[in-house]
Amino acid sequence: MLQTEYLVDSLASASIDAPSGDYVDLEKMILAREVETALFQHPPSTIVFQPLKIGSHAKLVFAIGIKEVAWSQIKSPVRFSISVNHEGSHEVLFKASLNPRSQERDRGWQRHELDLSKFSGQSIRLIFKTQVGWRRSTEYAWAGWANPRIVHEVVVNAKSRRADRHPHIFLLSADALPARYLGCYGAPQVKTPGLESLAADGVLFEQAWSQSCMTLGSYASILTGLHPHEHGASREWQAFPTEKTNLPGTLKQHGYHTLFVASSRELSGRTNYLDRVFDEVLHTLSNPMQDGAVTNRQLMRWFSQRPDQPCFCWVHYFDVHPPSMSPEPYASMYYAGDPTDKRNEFRAADISRIRSVESALVMRAVLPSLERGEPVAEAIDILEDTVAVLTDGSELRPDLAEHILNLGGRAMRGESREEFGDWLRLQTSAMRAGSVTAELFEWIKTIIKLLENTEQDITSWLRGVVDFRYPLAVYKGTVSYFDSQIESLVASLKEQGLYDQSLIIVTAPHGEILDDARLPYHHFLLTPDTLHVPLIMKLPQESAARRGARIRGIIDLIDLFPTIMDIQQLPIPSGLSGASRWNEIRSGADIKPHDSFAAGPHQLSQSICRPPYLLARQHPGDSLKSFHTVLNGSDLALHHTESGRLLSDLSASEVEELRRRLSEWQSHFIWE
Numbered sequence: 001m002l003q004t005e006y007l008v009d010s011l012a013s014a015s016i017d018a019p020s021g022d023y024v025d026l027e028k029m030i031l032a033r034e035v036e037t038a039l040f041q042h043p044p045s046t047i048v049f050q051p052l053k054i055g056s057h058a059k060l061v062f063a064i065g066i067k068e069v070a071w072s073q074i075k076s077p078v079r080f081s082i083s084v085n086h087e088g089s090h091e092v093l094f095k096a097s098l099n100p101r102s103q104e105r106d107r108g109w110q111r112h113e114l115d116l117s118k119f120s121g122q123s124i125r126l127i128f129k130t131q132v133g134w135r136r137s138t139e140y141a142w143a144g145w146a147n148p149r150i151v152h153e154v155v156v157n158a159k160s161r162r163a164d165r166h167p168h169i170f171l172l173s174a175d176a177l178p179a180r181y182l183g184c185y186g187a188p189q190v191k192t193p194g195l196e197s198l199a200a201d202g203v204l205f206e207q208a209w210s211q212s213c214m215t216l217g218s219y220a221s222i223l224t225g226l227h228p229h230e231h232g233a234s235r236e237w238q239a240f241p242t243e244k245t246n247l248p249g250t251l252k253q254h255g256y257h258t259l260f261v262a263s264s265r266e267l268s269g270r271t272n273y274l275d276r277v278f279d280e281v282l283h284t285l286s287n288p289m290q291d292g293a294v295t296n297r298q299l300m301r302w303f304s305q306r307p308d309q310p311c312f313c314w315v316h317y318f319d320v321h322p323p324s325m326s327p328e329p330y331a332s333m334y335y336a337g338d339p340t341d342k343r344n345e346f347r348a349a350d351i352s353r354i355r356s357v358e359s360a361l362v363m364r365a366v367l368p369s370l371e372r373g374e375p376v377a378e379a380i381d382i383l384e385d386t387v388a389v390l391t392d393g394s395e396l397r398p399d400l401a402e403h404i405l406n407l408g409g410r411a412m413r414g415e416s417r418e419e420f421g422d423w424l425r426l427q428t429s430a431m432r433a434g435s436v437t438a439e440l441f442e443w444i445k446t447i448i449k450l451l452e453n454t455e456q457d458i459t460s461w462l463r464g465v466v467d468f469r470y471p472l473a474v475y476k477g478t479v480s481y482f483d484s485q486i487e488s489l490v491a492s493l494k495e496q497g498l499y500d501q502s503l504i505i506v507t508a509p510h511g512e513i514l515d516d517a518r519l520p521y522h523h524f525l526l527t528p529d530t531l532h533v534p535l536i537m538k539l540p541q542e543s544a545a546r547r548g549a550r551i552r553g554i555i556d557l558i559d560l561f562p563t564i565m566d567i568q569q570l571p572i573p574s575g576l577s578g579a580s581r582w583n584e585i586r587s588g589a590d591i592k593p594h595d596s597f598a599a600g601p602h603q604l605s606q607s608i609c610r611p612p613y614l615l616a617r618q619h620p621g622d623s624l625k626s627f628h629t630v631l632n633g634s635d636l637a638l639h640h641t642e643s644g645r646l647l648s649d650l651s652a653s654e655v656e657e658l659r660r661r662l663s664e665w666q667s668h669f670i671w672e
Contacts, residue, residue: 001153001154001156002151002152002153003055003151003152003153003154003156004149004150004151005052005149005150005151005152006147006148006149006294006297007039007049007126007148007149007150008026008037008038008039008147008148008285008294009285009294009297009298009301010049010050011024011026011039011047011285012285013049013050014047014048014049014050015047015048016045016046016047016048017045017046017048018042018044018045018046019044019045022042023041023042023045024039024040024041024042024045024047025039025040025286025287026038026039026040026285026286026287026290026294027040027144027286027287028286028289028290028291028324029065029067029144029146030068030325030460030461031065031066031067031068031107031108031109031460032068032107032108032109033325033331033461034108034109034327034328034331035325035326035327035331035461036063036109036144036146036147036327037146037147037286037290037291037293037294038065038144038145038146038147039128039144039145039148040142040143040144040287041128041130041143041144041145042130042138042141042142042143043078043079043130043131043132043138043141043143044129044130044131044132044138045129045130046127046128046129047127047128047129048125048126048127049125049126049127049128050125051123051124051125052123052124052125052126052150053121053122053123054116054119054120054121054122054123054124054150054152055120055152055153055154055155056117056120056152056153056154057117057120057152057153058115058116058117058119058120058150058151058152058153059113059114059115059116059117059150059151059152060082060093060113060114060116060126060148060149060150061112061113061147061148061149061150061151062111062112062145062146062147062148062149063109063110063111063112063145063146063147064080064096064098064109064110064112064143064144064145064146065098065108065109065110065143065144065146066078066098066100066106066141066142066143066144067142067143067144067457067460068107068457068460068463069142069453069456069457069460070100070140070141070142071100071101071107072101073101073139073140074099074100074101074139074140074141074142075132075134075137075138075139075140075141076099076132076133076134076137076138076141077097077098077099077132077133078097078098078099078130078131078132078141078143079095079096079097079130079131079132079133080094080095080096080097080098080128080129080130080143080145081094081095081096081128081129081130081131082094082114082126082127082128082129083126083127083129084119084124084125084126084127085124085125085127086119086122086123086124086125087122093114094112094114096110096112098110098143109146111146116150116152120152128145128148130143161496161497162496164308164496164497164498165501166308166309166310166311166501167310167501167502167503167540167568168310168311168312168313168498168501168502168503169251169256169310169311169312169313169502169503169505169564169568170313170315170489170493170502170503170504170505171222171312171313171314171315171505171507171560172315172317172486172489172504172505172506172507173219173222173314173315173316173317173506173507173508173509174317174318174319174320174482174506174507174508175215175264175316175317175318175320175321175508175509175510176320176321176322176508176510176511176512176523177320177479177482177508177511177512177533177534178508178511178512178528178529178530178532178533179208179511179532179533179534180529180532180644181475181476181479182195182479182534183195183196184196184199184204184534184536185206185534189334189476190334190476190479190480191333191480191483192479192480192483193483193487194483194484194486194487194490195483195486195506195534195536197487197490198486198490198504198506198536198538199536199548199550200547200548201538201547201548202504202536202537202538202539202545202547202548203536203537203539203545203546203547203548203549203550203551203585203588204535204536204549204550204551205535205536205537205551205555206550206551206552207532207552207553207554207555207591207611208507208532208533208534208535208554208555208556208557209531209532209533209554209555209556209557209596209598209609210508210509210510210511210530210531210532210533210557210598211227211228211556211557211558211596211597211598211599212228212509212510212598212599212600213510213511213523213524213525213526213527213530213531213598213600213601214228214234214235214236214510214523214524214599214600214601215236215266215267215509215510216233216235216236216237216238216240216267216272217233217234217235217599217603218509218510218557219240219267219509220233220240220241221557221558222247222507222509222557222558222560222561223240223246223247223248223277223314223561224241224244224245224246224247224558224561224576225245225247225558225559225560225561225562225576225577225578226244226558226576226577226578227558227577227597227599228598228599228603229599229603229668230577231244234599234601234602234603235381235385235398235601235602236266236358236398236399237270237272237385237396237397237398237399238272238396239271239272239273239396240272240273240274240276240277242273242276242277245573245575245576246277246561247312247560247561247564248260248277248278248279248312248314249277250561250565250570250573251312251570252279254568254570255309255310256309256310256311256312257279257280257306257307257309257310257311257312258277258278258279258280258311258312258313258314259278259279259280259281259282259302259311259312259313259314260274260277260278260280260281260282260313260314260316261281261282261295261298261299261302261313261314261315261316262281262282262283262284262290262295262316263284263286263289263290263291263292263294263295263316263317263318263319264284264288264289264290264316264318264321265283265284265286265287265288265289266288266399267284267316268281268283268284270395270396270397271395271396271397278314280302282298282299282302285298289318289321289324290318291319291327292317292318292319292481292482292485293485293488295315295316295317295485296315296485296488296489296492299313299315299489300489300492303496315489317482317485319478319481319482319485320475320478320479320482320508320512321512322354322471322475322478322512322514322521323354323355323356323458323459323462323471323521324478325461325474325477325478326474326477326478326480326481327481330477330478330480330481330484331474331477332477333473333476333477333480334473334474334476334477335469335470335473335474339465339466339467339469339470340464340465340466341466341467342466344466344467344469345466345467346466346467346468346469347468348465348466348467348468350468350517350520351462351465351466351468351471353519353520353521354459354462354471354520354521355455355459355521355522356454356455356458356459357399357403357451357454357455357458358399359382359398359399359400359403360400360447360448360451360455361519361522361524362378362379362382362524362627363379363382363400363444363447363448364448365519365522365627365630365631366378366379366627366630367444367445367448369625369630370436370440370441370444371436371441373435373436374436374625375431375432375434375435375436375624375625376624376625376626376627376630377602377604377622377624377625377626377627378524378601378602378604378626378627379431380428380431380432380624381602382398382400383400383424383427383428383431384428384432385397385398385401386398386400386401386404386424387421387424387425387428389401389405390404390405390417390418390420390421390424391418391421391422391425400447403447403450403451403454404447405417407450410450411446411447411450413443427439427440427443428440434624461474468515468520471514471521472514472515475512475514486506490504500540500541501540501541501542502538502540503537503538503539503540503564503567503568504537504538505535505536505537505538505560505564506534506535506536506537507533507534507535507536507557507560508533508534509533509557510523510530510531510533511523511529511530511531511532511533512529512530513525513527513529513530514529518631518632519631524600524601524627524631525600525605525616525627525628525631525632525637526598526599526600526605526606526607526614526616526628526637527614527616527637527639527644527646528609528614528639528640528641528642528644529644531596531598531607531609531614532641533557535555535557537585539567539585540567543567543586544586545585545586545588546586546587546588549585549588551581551584551585551588551589551590551591552590552591553584553590553591553592553593554591554593554594554596554609554611555581555591556578556596557578558576558577558578559578559579559580559581560578561576561578562576562578562579562580563578563580563581563582563585565580566580566582567582567585593610595608595609595610595661596608596609596610597609597662597665600616600626600627600628601626601627601628602626603619604618604619604622604626604627604628605617605618605619605626605627605628605629606619606662606665606666607662608658608661608662608665609641610654610658610661611641611642612640612641612642613638613639613640613641613647613654613655613658614638614639614640614641615636615637615638615639615655615658615659615662616628616632616636616637616638616639617635617636617637617659617662617666618635619666620635620663620666621666632646636650636659638650638655
């Protein structure tokens with residue numbers, strides 16, 4: 001049978017010779033609007049892969065390229081080579097050189113195929129090497145190999161299907177996926193056949209609402225069945241509240257083996273203690289985010305060797321999280337023409353406001369307030385936690401701290417880490433006391449400027465684009481690409497005879513605000529776009545649920561924990577704030593009306609949802625402005641839940657009742 005061996009999957013087991021650990025990594029690289037999962041290999045470095053037995057009609061497929069942000073700054077051509085060790089001999093198979101600074105033809109992926117058929121039946125070691133001619137000219141030599149893979153015919157011995165009737169559970173989550181961007185939720189132009197098929201086999205909840213617009217805060221609510229103010233996780237870089245009763249821990253007590261499969265280093269690379277909650281964690285291979293196809297291959301390799309017991313697998317996908325791009329045909333699925341053509345210009349100014357570094361996005365958005373000397377609470381929190389990293393060695397790192405450490409002296413005013421940390425502590429203390437110093441304001445502007453290279457690298461596909469409809473179309477393509485990963489996983493489960501018995505849940509921790517005049521492409525406000533998420537459940541075949549039902553009425557994501565326990569006929573722990581919706585699933589009945597509450601960044605704002613309204617408000621106990629108030633221009637914001645529009649009339653009697661209920665809810669918060 002024809003088989004593909006992806007070398008990116010085996011990078012962790014390869015031997016690497018490089019000056020430092022960051023010279024070789026796995027990344028998504030976009031050159032000239034073509035995205036690839038790539039082996040990043042900064043010269044001089046060598047990768048020696050483990051031996052691989054070659055089948056018949058074998059070929060090695062790959063591309064080489066230099067990161068787009070380096071095209072104008074690279075100092076020297078980069079030399080790429082591939083050689084092979086086999087049966088005691090060494091042979092060079094490929095040599096090439098790229099210099100995009102002087103050669104326009106080198107600006108993009110250069111695609112190649114190598115015939116490996118002469119090695120049929122042999123075990124070979126492939127060796128990838130990058131070099132520069134002048135040893136001191138490695139700056140900006142940001143080279144990569146696009147998805148190198150061996151395609152060959154291999155003999156596969158027929159294996160008997162593993163007898164497994166365990167009630168497996170798959171929680172499949174897609175970061176930054178609002179419900180309204182799915183075909184089955186009213187966006188017929190977005191193709192999502194995999195999710196629609198899953199919904200036809202199970203149930204779709206029309207009004208699933210998240211309890212946080214922040215990633216970790218929402219996942220903590222899903223896994224603990226608690227609101228953010230009850231579990232305490234309010235910042236993206238915090239630790240998971242391991243002391244709280246949680247879904248994987250409870251399932252472990254009932255004989256389940258628990259697994260977390262991550263697709264971003266935000267969740268798998270930080271010290272967040274998820275490895276204390278799950279039996280196993282498959283960390284992301286890529287930096288900082290991983291293609292869902294790599295994630296699926298990791299999961300299925302593990303699942304083929306799973307223990308003989310029921311498994312709970314949380315599979316985390318990051319393909320949809322903007323600003324991102326999917327491979328073809330998805331990248332151009334919803335856009336025809338040239339987005340850089342001036343004749344297609346539409347809201348070009350908004351494109352430059354699409355950011356990729358979250359701390360820079362927040363700082364840039366609140367910069368006018370800081371310039372006026374008005375402190376912003378979230379900015380203070382980010383700076384205080386950055387100080388803790390610099391001075392106390394805290395492992396709970398906001399991304400600003402990571403970037404400062406990577407930038408070194410340029411970001412630290414030429415001072416040592418300790419000196420700069422002390423300076424930043426004094427400046428941040430002054431801001432907490434109500435004063436934004438000119439020194440701090442200028443430093444924040446400098447940091448935003450220094451991070452432009454990083455941002456341009458991630459958003460290189462937007463270079464020269466003048467049509468704002470293009471990034472919106474690319475986002476729709478990422479949704480369809482995510483859908484294809486769900487299709488692939490479901491097909492694999494069916495092939496193994498595991499689909500019918502499994503409970504499969506697809507949802508998102510939060511959505512994304514894409515098309516917004518105030519600030520496009522972010523999820524830091526409590527709005528219908530960030531809180532109304534998809535929720536589809538494919539029930540085990542033996543359950544009595546009605547297939548294809550669409551259930552109306554609000555289901556909170558904190559309801560998932562007790563609902564899963566009920567579906568699996570397991571006792572629900574006491575103390576959860578969520579409620580089981582198993583009765584509605586079985587009957588197909590609508591969920592009775594009730595209010596849904598959520599918390600914003602750092603729990604500085606809260607919202608109440610009672611369709612057709614969502615009312616968000618900065619917490620009245622905070623004397624400093626929050627991101628919510630800065631962006632909305634008011635401490636109150638009213639949205640229509642169907643259209644997502646921001647409404648100006650706050651006088652209706654229904655709104656007064658929402659305001660009263662939200663104030664009552666906020667009064668229960670305990671502030672440290």
